[in-house]
Amino acid sequence: MTVENDTATCRNRFVDLRQRADLTEDTRRALSAMAHVRRYHSGQTVLFDGDDSDLVGNVISGVLRMQKTLADGRQHIVGLLVEGDMFGRVFNGALHFSVEAATDAEICAYPRAPFEKLLTRSPDLERVVMLNILNELDRARDWLIILSSQKITTRIAGFLVVMCSQFARVDHLVRNSESGPVVHVPIGRGDLAHLLGTRPESVSRAFHALARDGVIALLKPDLIRILDMEALVAEAGDEDLGGTPNLKETLQLRPPRS
């Protein structure tokens, strides 16, 4: 059983709401009946800020970014959505941020009204959605910790740790060589700077500072090999690694305890 197979299994289980094993056959059928797949190119907007959107959905492939538009026109990224993540408003009004494709992306969309209706009468779906939102909340709080530091190197290190732990289930963690795991950063320096609340120049400097210290190696601007995970975590402020008690497993790319 290779790493690739595990990853694939993982993806099958989580990526598509309609195929999740923890939903009943009835619920899956009802979801399938109302689902439709949409494709977006990098840069396209999926949902508009303030939009009283009639759409909920989950990401099938690619990366979406959630961003707030400030009054002065600047935009701040408040989170990334990767394969399997849900987005859109359930139950209450307008979005407080817009959702755009950070890469070419595929989503599975559900019209809101029937989705809510199904949600109300399907405890299994309710549970899945609630867990998804709670997970999202945990991720947001992890970001809070990362952003609470104002040393950029710390933020970058925290970002990389989160990429390793949270996104390991999809293929942003490309492969595990003898030198250490290789992380794929799915967004450019500019977006990353927005995400971390800084400037592209500082992001670049922080990456190269970590590289000089032998903590990481920059294979390409968007491909980073982690050489010294321990040092990276220390640089990230010795976080308790929040929602990932099984980080060590993840980093070794062991299959999660099933």
Place this chain on the structure above:
Amino acid sequence: MTVENDTATCRNRFVDLRQRADLTEDTRRALSAMAHVRRYHSGQTVLFDGDDSDLVGNVISGVLRMQKTLADGRQHIVGLLVEGDMFGRVFNGALHFSVEAATDAEICAYPRAPFEKLLTRSPDLERVVMLNILNELDRARDWLIILSSQKITTRIAGFLVVMCSQFARVDHLVRNSESGPVVHVPIGRGDLAHLLGTRPESVSRAFHALARDGVIALLKPDLIRILDMEALVAEAGDEDLGGTPNLKETLQLRPPRS
């Protein structure tokens, strides 16, 4: 109809889960049957980090702080809980932070298992809980925006704006005089510094810088009058004020459209 009466009405509607008008009589009765009120003194721990807690609840009075303990012993506050806020894990495992009383506080606690059971068969409660979590998520994202700036004055300004908008429903917004609203900061400089990811000295400096510019007035360390809301919002980075489209109403302490 005075401001105080509106506020009181508001509090009756939201503070206690058992009394919420958007729950059915049956659900309220079931909640009451399993509820028990607990009191905590400032500094006491309500829930421990990593605790596989069997408790969910909501705050009746006072302020709780959610904080992560880092590996090196430092603690970082990831959010505050005020009257009406819910806390605790629904459906899945351990907490990723501890919950402590920031002031003397009263909570209404429910044992987790029966609460979840009730949740599964009560769409009205499900909706209330889900909205609560979504609200929490929005608040976390507002914090993300605030923390994404590393200018401390901006963070402080953002904090004050959030205090005005999000906590206006409880009495942290003390009163509205001719000179402007007065905000009660329910935590000390040290905690505030933890919350904003900085040091008490910098918090102090930022407050006094805003005071020098005539934006706020420091009545007491924990009592702040907003003299120039427009300047404060501008200083906060011209945020779109996230989840508070009715901020202007709130700041004028008008009753919300019912």
Place this chain on the structure above:
DNA sequence: GCGGCGCATTGTGCGACGTCAATGCGCGGC
């Protein structure tokens, strides 16, 4: 192959925050 555009990187000066240390202030105990 060539040119152009966008993105990443590198260099420099200035301003802001952290650190360390000292002082002021308020409140509760005695």
Place this chain on the structure above:
DNA sequence: GCCGCGCATTGACGTCGCACAATGCGCCGC
């Protein structure tokens, strides 16, 4: 009323990140 502790505040100094620019690099269209 007095004392002492904890918290808030203020000051001096070093470091780090931002602003502003310039340069290098890769990719795409022509």
